[in-house]
């Protein structure tokens with residue numbers, strides 16, 4: 001993890017044993033969930049699960065604690081123990097102390113687990129989303145075709161029983177041919193009594209456990225929808241297709257924020273172009289000499305977001321506006337944790353903002369550039 005050439009993609013917290021173990025556990029939880037083994041624990045386990053059990057045993061023995069005896073027990077600990085609790089003691093500047101890897105209600109990888117499993121050189125889930133979109137851009141051949149396909153995916157995490165355009169939109173077989181491989185049958189782990197529940201707010205899958213409205217004891221993939229929202233229940237969803245999970249979380253979830261930000265720019269008469277091989281990145285053209293870079297995310301963990309911005313530069317010199325939903329930016333400590341976790345160079349040219357603040361922030365950046373030019 002700290003080998004030569006890896007310095008840029010590690011953070012001080014990666015050298016902390018509990019943190020490194022928590023991150024390895026996140027990757028194992030994702031691997032088990034991908035094989036539908038998070039509840040059944042059918043053998044054989046992926047090698048990563050066996051390895052993390054061995055590491056967990058050593059970690060506990062070194063500290064004089066009773067170690068876990070099996071992979072299922074390690075996974076039970078992931079639903080029970082928090083990042084900041086006595087077992088892992090992950091520093092609060094790296095991860096929210098109350099973060100859990102397995103959601104205790106959904107019994108599935110939590111959003112924080114998916115964010116952490118995407119962190120660093122061994123990261124997986126967000127990288128898969130980037131790779132799938134990069135392949136799609138190559139298949140599309142033109143920026144306009146790619147932009148249309150990408151918007152289709154961002155708006156449609158679920159494809160209905162009849163056909164992908166059953167919402168009344170114009171049937172477009174060429175578009176469907178390009179994107180259909182990114183959809184898959186509904187996995188067992190999202191079914192409860194053969195029913196697929198779709199959240200009435202975010203449109204993503206949830207688990208309603210027989211209830212019609214969100215509340216205590218229910219769960220949806222976005223993890224932020226308010227109680228009382230109705231689920232759409234699909235019984236025996238044999239012909240329903242779901243967008244791959246990496247794209248649901250890293251493309252569909254930030255979609256509304258990205259499209260709200262672009263709408264604000266268009267309203268202000270500011271031009272923008274999509275950067276194909278990146279998630280939610282656009283160049284923004286103003287009267288300034290060089291374009292600004294806009295990057296949109298919906299991330300729960302500000303330090304992991306900062307690491308992503310620092311370590312996956314789309315343009316290592318552009319002034320960058322990182323747009324997140326207001327509900328994230330307004331969380332206590334979110335903006336300062338994000339700024340602290342950026343490296344010095346990145347901090348100087350990066351600004352965290354929200355769709356409704358974006359145009360004003362561009363004005364501020366523009367004036368400060370002019371001031372610098374005159375200084």
Ligand SMILES: [Zn+2]
Pocket residue numbers: 199200201202203204220221222223224225
């Ligand atoms: Zn929801």
